[in-house]
Amino acid sequence: MKYIDGFRNPLAAKKIIERIEVLANLLKASGRKVSIMEVCGTHTMAIARFGIRNILPENIDLISGPGCPVCVTEAGYIDAAINLAKAGAVIVTFGDMINVPGSDESLAQCRANGALIEVVYSPSAAIKLARQFPEKNVVFLAVGFETTTAPMPAVIQIAEGEGIRNLSLLTAFKLVPPALKALMTDPELKIDSFLCPAHVSAIIGADAYKPFTGKEGVPCVVAGFEPLDILMAIDGILNQLVRNEASVENQYNRVVKPEGNLKAQALMDEYLQPVDARWRGLGLLPLSGLGLKNEFERFDAEKKHGITVKKGKEPSGCLCGEVIKGKSKPTSCPLFARGCTPDHAVGPCMVSSEGSCAAYYKYSL
Amino acid sequence: MCLAVPMKLIEIRGDGTGVAEMDGAQSEVNLTLLEKPAKGDYVIIHAGFAIERLDEKEANARIALFQEIADNETP
Amino acid sequence: MKAELTIQLAHGGGGRLSRDLIQSEIVSRFGNGPLEGLPDAATIPWHCDKLLFTTDSYVVQPIEFPGGNIGDLAVHGTVNDLCVCGGRPKWLSVGLILEEGLPLATLRKVLDSMKKAAADCGITVVTGDTKVVGAGQSDGLYINTSGIAEAIKGFSLSPARITKGDDVIVSGNLADHGFAVLAARKNINISSALKSDTAPVHRLVQALEPFAGEIKFMRDPTRGGLSAVLNEIVENRNINIQLNETDIPFSTCVKALSETLGIDPLHVASEGRIVLICSSQVTDQILHTWKSMPEGFGAQSIGVVDSGKGRVTIKTITGGIRIVDVPRGELLPRIC
Ligand code: SF4
Numbered sequence: 034m035k036y037i038d039g040f041r042n043p044l045a046a047k048k049i050i051e052r053i054e055v056l057a058n059l060l061k062a063s064g065r066k067v068s069i070m071e072v073c074g075t076h077t078m079a080i081a082r083f084g085i086r087n088i089l090p091e092n093i094d095l096i097s098g099p100g101c102p103v104c105v106t107e108a109g110y111i112d113a114a115i116n117l118a119k120a121g122a123v124i125v126t127f128g129d130m131i132n133v134p135g136s137d138e139s140l141a142q143c144r145a146n147g148a149l150i151e152v153v154y155s156p157s158a159a160i161k162l163a164r165q166f167p168e169k170n171v172v173f174l175a176v177g178f179e180t181t182t183a184p185m186p187a188v189i190q191i192a193e194g195e196g197i198r199n200l201s202l203l204t205a206f207k208l209v210p211p212a213l214k215a216l217m218t219d220p221e222l223k224i225d226s227f228l229c230p231a232h233v234s235a236i237i238g239a240d241a242y243k244p245f246t247g248k249e250g251v252p253c254v255v256a257g258f259e260p261l262d263i264l265m266a267i268d269g270i271l272n273q274l275v276r277n278e279a280s281v282e283n284q285y286n287r288v289v290k291p292e293g294n295l296k297a298q299a300l301m302d303e304y305l306q307p308v309d310a311r312w313r314g315l316g317l318l319p320l321s322g323l324g325l326k327n328e329f330e331r332f333d334a335e336k337k338h339g340i341t342v343k344k345g346k347e348p349s350g351c352l353c354g355e356v357i358k359g360k361s362k363p364t365s366c367p368l369f370a371r372g373c374t375p376d377h378a379v380g381p382c383m384v385s386s387e388g389s390c391a392a393y394y395k396y397s398l
Numbered sequence: 399m400c401l402a403v404p405m406k407l408i409e410i411r412g413d414g415t416g417v418a419e420m421d422g423a424q425s426e427v428n429l430t431l432l433e434k435p436a437k438g439d440y441v442i443i444h445a446g447f448a449i450e451r452l453d454e455k456e457a458n459a460r461i462a463l464f465q466e467i468a469d470n471e472t473p
Numbered sequence: 474m475k476a477e478l479t480i481q482l483a484h485g486g487g488g489r490l491s492r493d494l495i496q497s498e499i500v501s502r503f504g505n506g507p508l509e510g511l512p513d514a515a516t517i518p519w520h521c522d523k524l525l526f527t528t529d530s531y532v533v534q535p536i537e538f539p540g541g542n543i544g545d546l547a548v549h550g551t552v553n554d555l556c557v558c559g560g561r562p563k564w565l566s567v568g569l570i571l572e573e574g575l576p577l578a579t580l581r582k583v584l585d586s587m588k589k590a591a592a593d594c595g596i597t598v599v600t601g602d603t604k605v606v607g608a609g610q611s612d613g614l615y616i617n618t619s620g621i622a623e624a625i626k627g628f629s630l631s632p633a634r635i636t637k638g639d640d641v642i643v644s645g646n647l648a649d650h651g652f653a654v655l656a657a658r659k660n661i662n663i664s665s666a667l668k669s670d671t672a673p674v675h676r677l678v679q680a681l682e683p684f685a686g687e688i689k690f691m692r693d694p695t696r697g698g699l700s701a702v703l704n705e706i707v708e709n710r711n712i713n714i715q716l717n718e719t720d721i722p723f724s725t726c727v728k729a730l731s732e733t734l735g736i737d738p739l740h741v742a743s744e745g746r747i748v749l750i751c752s753s754q755v756t757d758q759i760l761h762t763w764k765s766m767p768e769g770f771g772a773q774s775i776g777v778v779d780s781g782k783g784r785v786t787i788k789t790i791t792g793g794i795r796i797v798d799v800p801r802g803e804l805l806p807r808i809c
Binding site: 041046047050081083085088102127128152177375376394395396 | 663719734735789790792793794795796798801805806807808
């Protein structure tokens with residue numbers, strides 16, 4: 034199976050764009066401008082990378098949503114990780130977090146000053162590192178949405194099974210549906226449709242978007258990250274809007290099931306429980322995150338080390354919060370491309386590889 | 399938000415892990431999140447974990463659909 | 474079982490152990506020609522009107538990776554720097570920094586690779602130096618090489634000559650080296666069939682002699698990849714470079730690793746490739762010449778030079794256009 038090439042057929046792209054233009058014209062005829070929020074940062078990046086924004090008709094607007102785990106994590110979380118590192122813990126993290134500014138410095142700066150900070154590709158490497166440094170506390174920076182959260186119970190299971198005592202998680206897991214709810218009910222925002230994330234949906238299932246559809250709702254279309262997937266999803270959204278419908282459409286059914294991954298859900302239920310969570314931009318949203326259940330608190334870095342993650346100091350002048358909500362385009366931030374570039378990033382939306390500001394900076398002409 | 403790629407399971411070990419492959423890139427993967435993984439399954443890998451199966455039939459149907467769109471003269 | 478032989482601090486102490494190491498490992502491999510008798514400086518013949526001179530240090534981790542090791546890399550890297558500036562490599566110096574505890578077997582393997590690579594490139598090791606540092610003070614083995622080449626007649630390479638209408642050509646698949654090394658690192662748990670493309674480019678360059686005058690620029694896209702090379706060219710100039718995504722050659726394995734790890738292959742190093750910019754009259758001839766050679770069969774014309782504001786852009790397969798950004802800092806695997 035020539036997997037990638039099959040999804041990047043340039044001729045098919047051209048044809049789908051032609052279909053999109055036809056639908057956009059129909060909507061335009063009835064005076065409609067359409068805002069589609071791509072919830073997920075990987076969509077933001079793919080859209081930018083394949084130049085999709087600038088081939089869409091002008092009455093179709095793609096706005097970027099809160100789906101970059103790095104961007105929605107507040108500065109205080111980085112501060113907490115840095116404090117643990119300075120106290121001698123080995124910090125284990127995905128590459129994504131390493132350059133995010135905390136209140137005073139980033140993990141990369143902290144590492145340059147001698148702290149032990151290990152970048153890994155998989156959370157299972159945290160187990161290996163815990164074995165490798167038996168005399169040290171190993172803290173895994175457990176951030177992410179449902180997709181990245183799902184593996185964590187398995188990691189705890191292994192740690193339990195092997196009697197590993199020096200590993201803990203600094204959790205800042207986030208859930209997508211509560212964020213969508215907050216965005217939908219925000220009177221200042223007018224979102225006509227959600228382009229729903231691919232791999233979060235693999236875990237939670239396409240049915241999870243049902244509450245956002247129907248009479249009061251908007252079309253919710255689940256799509257993969259290949260350019261043709263995204264174009265087809267936009268085509269599907271416009272089709273629904275033309276017909277005045279608002280239902281869940283699964284354009285990624287090669288992976289996403291209506292009910293999601295039940296085994297992953299069961300494992301998460303066993304180890305984790307919903308908690309209130311703070312999002313940069315969206316603020317404190319009730320039950321919008323996941324934390325470890327009380328019976329596993331020995332793996333909870335905050336409890337184990339007696340710390341609490343505070344709010345932290347957000348970079349001044351940065352509009353990230355507005356950008357994450359889709360209220361501001363990165364280009365309307367006065368610092369964009371002036372004081373703030375990927376080389377000298379002010380806010381996380383410029384640091385993160387899938388942050389909206391980085392996507393706009395790198396990929397728009 | 400979650401970079402993940404399809405790979406084919408080429409080895410399954412007793413301890414809940416296995417090896418997945420795509421175009422010559424091999425990755426050690428954890429299979430805990432899958433119900434009865436089998437050798438030859440296509441799976442979606444995120445951060446070293448198989449998070450879901452890729453339905454080969456649906457994937458091929460999709461590729462065929464794109465081919466059909468491409469071949470279709472009138473849009 | 475015999476204990477494994479390793480490098481000791483005394484190997485760098487200047488005494489008998491030092492001499493033995495130099496004699497048995499270095500002189501035995503590189504000891505004829507100017508190195509013979511181990512003078513403090515090499516005496517080399519010179520009878521051409523221009524020389525090229527370059528130096529580079531090699532600290533790659535891991536020392537051995539699929540398709541090569543730090544030894545052949547250290548020869549190829551310096552040879553290639555000379556070649557892409559229009560040189561015919563002649564003489565090489567080698568400085569070794571060994572960490573106490575380095576297995577002698579590793580050193581031997583690296584030196585064997587260097588010897589083979591040097592012979593293949595027609596470059597002679599004329600002088601060298603070996604130092605030993607204490608355990609923990611380095612990463613096993615570092616190498617510095619400096620090289621001297623004679624200028625090949627006819628080349629007048631200068632980015633300033635690049636103008637609208639020129640073509641951009643690469644000599645083969647890109648990014649194999651960077652991904653092969655990344656995949657060989659620990660903590661990533663990924664392996665691949667991919668081999669580093671570490672190789673000399675001297676034959677490719679020498680085959681260009683007939684069109685030398687029409688070639689305006691050559692570079693080997695090492696650290697920072699194709700993106701770094703092209704962005705450097707357009708910086709502060711009134712030209713753009715427009716690439717065509719579908720024409721840029723990557724192996725399927727590189728594409729797969731790039732998707733898996735979330736790393737843009739345009740940012741990733743090759744160690745045996747050339748990026749060349751020439752006037753469009755000679756594009757077909759160059760491609761024809763290169764494609765008939767084993768190290769150039771994957772050559773492709775990948776884009777054109779246009780007037781513009783100093784940007785490198787790429788036309789994606791969907792027909793969209795985006796900026797090819799400058800790579801920043803270390804390449805890290807990402808989850809998002
Ligand atoms: S451009 Fe920089 S400062 Fe402005 S919102 Fe984006 S990250 Fe923040």
